[in-house]
Amino acid sequence: MKLYDYNGASNPRRVRIFIAEKSINIETIQVDLASGQQFSDEYKKINPYCVVPTLLLDDGTAIGEVPVICRYLEEIYPDHPLIGSTAEERAIISMWERRIELDGYFSVVDATRNSNSNLKGHAVTGPHSYEQIPALAERGKKRTFSFFEDLNSLLEKHSYAACDHFSIADITAVVAIDLAKKRLDITPDSALTHLHRWYKAVSARPSMKA
Amino acid sequence: MKLYDYNGASNPRRVRIFIAEKSINIETIQVDLASGQQFSDEYKKINPYCVVPTLLLDDGTAIGEVPVICRYLEEIYPDHPLIGSTAEERAIISMWERRIELDGYFSVVDATRNSNSNLKGHAVTGPHSYEQIPALAERGKKRTFSFFEDLNSLLEKHSYAACDHFSIADITAVVAIDLAKKRLDITPDSALTHLHRWYKAVSARPSMKA
Numbered sequence: 001m002k003l004y005d006y007n008g009a010s011n012p013r014r015v016r017i018f019i020a021e022k023s024i025n026i027e028t029i030q031v032d033l034a035s036g037q038q039f040s041d042e043y044k045k046i047n048p049y050c051v052v053p054t055l056l057l058d059d060g061t062a063i064g065e066v067p068v069i070c071r072y073l074e075e076i077y078p079d080h081p082l083i084g085s086t087a088e089e090r091a092i093i094s095m096w097e098r099r100i101e102l103d104g105y106f107s108v109v110d111a112t113r114n115s116n117s118n119l120k121g122h123a124v125t126g127p128h129s130y131e132q133i134p135a136l137a138e139r140g141k142k143r144t145f146s147f148f149e150d151l152n153s154l155l156e157k158h159s160y161a162a163c164d165h166f167s168i169a170d171i172t173a174v175v176a177i178d179l180a181k182k183r184l185d186i187t188p189d190s191a192l193t194h195l196h197r198w199y200k201a202v203s204a205r206p207s208m209k210a
Numbered sequence: 211m212k213l214y215d216y217n218g219a220s221n222p223r224r225v226r227i228f229i230a231e232k233s234i235n236i237e238t239i240q241v242d243l244a245s246g247q248q249f250s251d252e253y254k255k256i257n258p259y260c261v262v263p264t265l266l267l268d269d270g271t272a273i274g275e276v277p278v279i280c281r282y283l284e285e286i287y288p289d290h291p292l293i294g295s296t297a298e299e300r301a302i303i304s305m306w307e308r309r310i311e312l313d314g315y316f317s318v319v320d321a322t323r324n325s326n327s328n329l330k331g332h333a334v335t336g337p338h339s340y341e342q343i344p345a346l347a348e349r350g351k352k353r354t355f356s357f358f359e360d361l362n363s364l365l366e367k368h369s370y371a372a373c374d375h376f377s378i379a380d381i382t383a384v385v386a387i388d389l390a391k392k393r394l395d396i397t398p399d400s401a402l403t404h405l406h407r408w409y410k411a412v413s414a415r416p417s418m419k420a
Contacts, residue, residue: 057298061301061302063301065304065305065308067308068301068308069301071301072300075297075300087282088271090281090282091271091279091282092271094278094281095278098277099274099275103336123349124349124353126313130352130353133345135345136343139333143334143338
C-alpha cells in the first residue's frame, strides 16, 4: 500500500494526521503540486481527478477522497478508532466531520481558490478549468468566520468537535483552522474561548506535526 | 426510528430511494420546507442545521447528512448492500458517490440556490443567510454540463456509475440529473449515449418513484 502525498498541502495532511493517530506506517510518494505533477499522464493513470492524496493498494486499486481513504484505513486497521466503535457513534462522528468539512474546510478552500493569484483558471479542484469569482472568495471568508462561531458552540457542548473524545472531526477542524491562518491570515476571535481551549489541546498532539 | 422528510425535495429523495432499494420500512414525518417549517424551534431541536432529511433514532439520537444516514442504514440493515460488500468495494463506491455529489449534485444546487428568486438570502444551505452570487449560478450550470460528460465516460467503463452493479452512486447521479431538469431545465446532450443507456435502465427501477 502506498499513499500519494504532498507535504505542503492540507488535504493530504488530513490523512497523514489520521495515519499518525492510528500508529500505522504507510509508504508515501511525493507528488509535487507546486510544479503541476498532479496533471502528468503518469499521475492521471492513478487519479484521473488530478488531486492528492490517493491510496494505491497492492492490487492496483486506487482510492481517492480524504474521508473515503480514512474510512478504508479505519476498516482494515480497527485499533485506535477515530470514526467511532458502534454504528451510532460512527454516524454522529461522520455527520460532524462532514459538516465541518462542508462549512469550514470548503469555505477556506473557496476563499483561497477564488482569490490566490497562483490559482487563476483553477478555481475548482480537479481537471476542469474555471475562472475565479471574487464574490465567492468574500463569501468563503464570511463563512469561515461563521464556522469558527459554530465550532465554538459545538465545543461548549462536548470536549471535542463531535463527542467527548478525539476523532476524525477534530482533524478536519484543526486542518481547516490552520489553512485559514496560512492562506487567508484569518484566525478565530479571542472571545471564542471553547474553541481556543480545544485548539490548544489538540494542536499539541504529536500527530499534528504531520 | 423516524425519518424527517419532505416529498418535494431532492436531498430526502436520495434517502427514500435508498430505503426503497433496501426493502425496509421507516416511518416518515413531513417537514414542510415550502412554508419554512425547517426553521421552527421544534425542528431546530431535532436538526439545528435546519435541513431535511434527519433520521431520529428511538433513543433520541438525531442523524443528519444524506450519505451518513445511508451508511448507518446499510450497517444496521446489511441485506441488499448498496455501498459494497468488502472494504475495497465500499471505498470505490463511496469515492464515486462523493465525486458525483461534489461535482454533480452540488453544482446543480449551486446553480439553483444562486439564481432562484425564492431563495434570495438563502444561497447556502443551513441557518446562516448569504446573498446569491449570479456568477456562481453560471459556474454551477457549466459544471453540471461537465458532470454529464464525466458521468458518460464513467458509464463507458462500467454498466453503473461506480462499478458493474447498482449502488448508492447511481442514486446520487439520477437525483442530480432529475434536479437539473426540474430546477434548471438542463438535460444531458443526446450524444452522451452511455449516460442515456444507463439513465433509461436505472430510472425505470420501482425505487425511483420515491
